Amino acid sequence: MNEMQVPVTEEEAAAIIRDHAERGASLSIAGGNTRSGFGNAFEAETDLRSTGLTGIVAYNPGEMVMTVRAGTPVVEVEAALAANSQMMAFEPMDHRPLMGTSGAPTIGGIFAANVSGPRRLLSGAARDSLLGVRFVNGRGEIVKAGGRVMKNVTGLDLAKLMAGSHGTLGLLTEVTFRVPPTPKSQQTLVVSGLNDAEATAAMAAAMALPLEVSGAAHLPLTVVWKFLGGKLPEGEATVLRIEGLPASVDVRMEKLAAAMAGRGRVTRLDDEQSRWIWRDIRDVLPFADGTMRPVWRVSVAPGIGHQLVAALRLQAGVDAFYDWQGGLVWLRMEAEPEGDLVRRYIHALGGGHATLLRAPDKDRASTAAFQPEPEAVALLSQRVKAKFDPKGIFNPGKMG
Known part of the structure; x- marks a missing residue:
């Protein structure tokens, strides 16, 4: 020990x-x-x-x-x-x-x-x-x-x-x-019934508006029922958060609701509900399931996250949801980590980073937890490591 x-x-x-x-x-x-x-x-x-x-x-x-x-x-x-x-x-x-x-x-x-x-x-x-x-x-x-x-x-x-x-x-x-000031209030707009590709387009449109959207996530049918005690409107949920002074939040929410109305059914979450759902998105509630089924944290360009998930679903058992406008994909594999498959598709779609956050010990022993670095970056990382830790004594398992 x-x-x-x-x-x-x-x-x-x-x-x-x-x-x-x-x-x-x-x-x-x-x-x-x-x-x-x-x-x-x-x-x-x-x-x-x-x-x-x-x-x-x-x-x-x-x-x-x-x-x-x-x-x-x-x-x-x-x-x-x-x-x-x-x-x-x-x-x-x-x-x-x-x-x-x-x-x-x-x-x-x-x-x-x-x-x-x-x-x-x-x-x-x-x-x-x-x-x-x-x-x-x-x-x-x-x-x-x-x-x-x-x-x-x-x-x-x-x-x-x-x-x-x-x-x-x-x-x-x-x-x-x-440590900036805490926003006085927040609300979340829920756009219901969008598939992953439609949700990606809706989030991109919302982020392009001058409304300071501070959260943009998409919850597919497989996970949406786990949020807000299953009380979200029926169908997939694309959630968009606005924070600030109460009067400003109200005005910006009206504009956001009008912009999203043509894309799907629109409802609002009040301050308490909004804080609840974003805490659970933050802490990856759907996959906090008491198991050790492999969980990947994947960072890609926001427009291709849904393409990655669609490709993986053809080859492996996978569940997923999206944060950061679709650029952060949380993946839970049903069996093996499938690290080679995940990283091969990421590369084919233009690149990104896949980090194995959770897995059984046997899978951690056989699957690289961190995205392999390009040769030039890896050489630079080795030089930095040698400068800070010349004997290589620190956290060998946490190196990319």
């Missing part, structure tokens, strides 16, 4: 990493470990957790910037932000229902995995909110990059490089990020 170490200071974390680097011993880096089972299967000598590094370091709501130690539970961050009517604009997913894990998600884990939810369409990904980081590299050196204001371009690039690195470049110890 792996040893677990939970440092409570940055210096203690650095000492642990230096020791492992000197011995060439591997480290599995995690926060609350709520994405346990994600990545290629590997065994590390030591599990290094950031959960001892907790607390809000600096937060002035007027500046709309927060600095937090990486092991701080997300629920604590959200509570502090809610008390000041602010938010994490990128709407991070809670992986526990899908992955069947427990524990508490940490703010460092959110940025290390670049976890970004439905509002990414309007507000960008987690890395786009990140202003600065502190981390310990593979030499056991404490590094500071970026800061509380957007001045240091080099530092910002380094901070953003850490976002989405999955602990392969270093242990995040502190993050600084933007």
